[in-house]
Amino acid sequence: MSLLNRGKRTEPRSLSALLLDYGIVIGFAALFMLLSFQTEAFLTPRNQLNILDQAHQIGLMAVAVTVVIIAGGFDLSMGAIFAMSGVVAAFVARDLGQVEAFAGAAPYLGWIAGIATGALLGLLNGVLVTFLQINTFVATLASGIVIRGLALIITQAEQVRVPDDAFQALARGSIGDFRNTIFLWLGFALLMTLLLTRTRLGRYIFASGDNPEAARLAGINVNLVRTIAFGISGFAAGLSGVISASKFQKAQNDAGQGLELIAIAAVVIGGTSIMGGEGAVWRTVLGVLLLRLIENGFNLANVDTFYQDVFQGLIILFAVALDALRHRRR
Amino acid sequence: MTAQPFIEARGLSKRFQAVQALDDVSVIVNQGEIHALVGENGAGKSTLGKVISGIVRSDSGTLLVKGRAVSYANPHAALQDGITTISQEISLLTRQTVLENVLLGQEIVRAGVLYRRAMLQRFEELQALTGFSLDPDARVRDLRAADQKKVEVMQALARNAELVVMDEPTAMLPDNETVIFLQMVRQLKAMGRTIIYISHFLQEVLDLADSVTVMRNGRTVRTARAADETPDSLVTAMLGKSIATMYPSKSPPPPDAPLVYRVSGLTSAFLSPVDLDIRAGEIVGMAGLVGSGRSRLARTLFGAEPITGGRIAINGQTVQIRSPSDAIKAGIYLLPESRKEQGLLLKQTARQNVTLPHLSGLSNLGGWLHSRRESREVVEILKALNVQPHAPNQRVSRFSGGNQQKVLFSKWLLRRPTVFIIDEPTRGIDVGAKQAIYQLIADLAQQGMAILLISSEIEEILGLAHRVLVMRLGRIVAEVPSVDGVLDQGAIIRAAFGAESPTAPQKEE
Numbered sequence: 001m002s003l004l005n006r007g008k009r010t011e012p013r014s015l016s017a018l019l020l021d022y023g024i025v026i027g028f029a030a031l032f033m034l035l036s037f038q039t040e041a042f043l044t045p046r047n048q049l050n051i052l053d054q055a056h057q058i059g060l061m062a063v064a065v066t067v068v069i070i071a072g073g074f075d076l077s078m079g080a081i082f083a084m085s086g087v088v089a090a091f092v093a094r095d096l097g098q099v100e101a102f103a104g105a106a107p108y109l110g111w112i113a114g115i116a117t118g119a120l121l122g123l124l125n126g127v128l129v130t131f132l133q134i135n136t137f138v139a140t141l142a143s144g145i146v147i148r149g150l151a152l153i154i155t156q157a158e159q160v161r162v163p164d165d166a167f168q169a170l171a172r173g174s175i176g177d178f179r180n181t182i183f184l185w186l187g188f189a190l191l192m193t194l195l196l197t198r199t200r201l202g203r204y205i206f207a208s209g210d211n212p213e214a215a216r217l218a219g220i221n222v223n224l225v226r227t228i229a230f231g232i233s234g235f236a237a238g239l240s241g242v243i244s245a246s247k248f249q250k251a252q253n254d255a256g257q258g259l260e261l262i263a264i265a266a267v268v269i270g271g272t273s274i275m276g277g278e279g280a281v282w283r284t285v286l287g288v289l290l291l292r293l294i295e296n297g298f299n300l301a302n303v304d305t306f307y308q309d310v311f312q313g314l315i316i317l318f319a320v321a322l323d324a325l326r327h328r329r330r
Numbered sequence: 331m332t333a334q335p336f337i338e339a340r341g342l343s344k345r346f347q348a349v350q351a352l353d354d355v356s357v358i359v360n361q362g363e364i365h366a367l368v369g370e371n372g373a374g375k376s377t378l379g380k381v382i383s384g385i386v387r388s389d390s391g392t393l394l395v396k397g398r399a400v401s402y403a404n405p406h407a408a409l410q411d412g413i414t415t416i417s418q419e420i421s422l423l424t425r426q427t428v429l430e431n432v433l434l435g436q437e438i439v440r441a442g443v444l445y446r447r448a449m450l451q452r453f454e455e456l457q458a459l460t461g462f463s464l465d466p467d468a469r470v471r472d473l474r475a476a477d478q479k480k481v482e483v484m485q486a487l488a489r490n491a492e493l494v495v496m497d498e499p500t501a502m503l504p505d506n507e508t509v510i511f512l513q514m515v516r517q518l519k520a521m522g523r524t525i526i527y528i529s530h531f532l533q534e535v536l537d538l539a540d541s542v543t544v545m546r547n548g549r550t551v552r553t554a555r556a557a558d559e560t561p562d563s564l565v566t567a568m569l570g571k572s573i574a575t576m577y578p579s580k581s582p583p584p585p586d587a588p589l590v591y592r593v594s595g596l597t598s599a600f601l602s603p604v605d606l607d608i609r610a611g612e613i614v615g616m617a618g619l620v621g622s623g624r625s626r627l628a629r630t631l632f633g634a635e636p637i638t639g640g641r642i643a644i645n646g647q648t649v650q651i652r653s654p655s656d657a658i659k660a661g662i663y664l665l666p667e668s669r670k671e672q673g674l675l676l677k678q679t680a681r682q683n684v685t686l687p688h689l690s691g692l693s694n695l696g697g698w699l700h701s702r703r704e705s706r707e708v709v710e711i712l713k714a715l716n717v718q719p720h721a722p723n724q725r726v727s728r729f730s731g732g733n734q735q736k737v738l739f740s741k742w743l744l745r746r747p748t749v750f751i752i753d754e755p756t757r758g759i760d761v762g763a764k765q766a767i768y769q770l771i772a773d774l775a776q777q778g779m780a781i782l783l784i785s786s787e788i789e790e791i792l793g794l795a796h797r798v799l800v801m802r803l804g805r806i807v808a809e810v811p812s813v814d815g816v817l818d819q820g821a822i823i824r825a826a827f828g829a830e831s832p833t834a835p836q837k838e839e
Contacts, residue, residue, distance in 0.1 A: 199697040199698055200690070200697040211671070211672075214672055214675055216634065217634055219653070221653075221655070
């Protein structure tokens, strides 16, 4: 009998608990079906691929901030890192492009420099938060303001244009009908899923968010784990910012304002607890897609975007209420 | 006792999903008595207390309060009949003052503004009534635990409570403050209040209560006068069977057993130089009052608090301990005192908890986990320690207290430590689980482990240790050897309280 128990969930689970846990799946499926019946334009491959492509910007950041939130943190600087990384990428691509020796490689070096900037800024956030023991909410709010300020200083509020068309390849390239961006963000989501569920670091991330003291007493360097988590979110915000710069062949200091909030909203809608210690990347992927579906549906139905904001806000409230309800039941 | 009973429960039943918490419970609580409820975890005593105080509603049965049938929708409704609760955790606004807490919801206002003078007057009346002397303007969080309990009692009196349900009120209190608290409970009784007292501490219950109701599996076993019961008779009734003895027989290590653990001159910001030797197979008990530095020493030995000097050697080899991870590598493990705050990841599964300190050995160089091996090992250890259910993928918060503690033991026994520091092995768990853990500790020593056992329950130390060290004010002040297999309890307690006050209050008989 005990052999039968092995590896299975043996918790008694009521229907309402299941509904609470899998609300995002039901919500997503319901909206998807509704839109399929409502408008013919929705279920076309072209529209579906568009939704997936457009989801990359929030998707990358939301997946990464899921990791930070599970580790017990919060990252409000992602929008600023997004802008800074784009600016750095565009600068490098533009200025190195004028140096003959680097002209060919300049666009690619630009991408790399931008993404590296993002990761580095994320790690700095991590150091700020962990080693100085500052509240993550306030620390990343402040570092975000500083980073955006620096972006303003180095651009002097001017757009940075990259003349070389090769710079566009990251965002606009595609494999068959699939844009690179789709592979990038879903690939990143897969990678983070494996990290969280199949590796030692993943376990440490959950442990650090669940009970940092118990994690420390289990021999885990919680500060290091959280710093790595912030590095991941910086990397993703950087990648997202570079993709945006690549897409328009230009970057500016005020790009990506408020993206971090939408990313965090997507995490919450997916059902990952903002209390830390629990959650999953697939939830966030569905949360991101749900937000895209809403936007797409409103656009196809020609509804005023004003209503869209109200509707999205209500969905977020609903998701947070579900999270609170889940916690009360435990 | 011809007076009408304060509480009369007739056939109360309550079901929580799959668990029948109360099963046709009938009990009578008389006016002005201290009525204790005892039983193992899950026996239904807390649920009964919660039904009486309006926190939980029964599914069926009748609850008569002073002869009148009631069914409280919430605690506020129960308070209207003078019934309130004091529980294990402090439920006060800790950042507010004593005065604000005592008169919370009973504030006196004049022209819409708080009337401080009248409130102070009311506060002083309550102080006079109880004989407490608390500073009304002190912040609750700055008070010691026993004083916080006093604030809760005054709050109850301010609300004209006639019956107070106390659910494990002393579980979080240090021994010396427990003494103060128990005096206060007697005083409440002297003031004519009725008390329903739920506790695991049987001796405490017998000293305090007028009558005792024993519960088992949601049913009442019997109600009797406390004077007619003994700890043994209560345990037998609680378990439904007689237990020969709680503690396994001691088998001290042979005199030539190797010295496994040697600590010399260990210092930290909070510890005077500490010397400590443990031989293979030896259980060294560490006694002392709460705050004497026992847990601090444990944490320092484990690298969780900085070491400023001294030497630690394992089997003659000096080891450097700068962090818990160093200690784990050196084979020194710590089972921390608070299972919920320091021990377990409550949102994770048993498996994730058990293997957390040992993942390096369960993953490859890239950090990829060997899931199947992990599962197998976790199932084995959960079975070996008889964790119920041995379901590795069940959330740890869904296990009972005793089984959570066994999961914590599994976590630190998945790989065998050389030195095992065990801080409060049985806090807040039921008698059956306690006995299993005592047997486990004795078995581990038999297998040659060096064990440092810290406990606030002196019976545990007396029942398990081969030798006892006593801590006081951050230093080891006495070593009490076992003479013909017996430890001198008086010597331990005298040392714990300091030689200058040998008559200090003691909880244990």
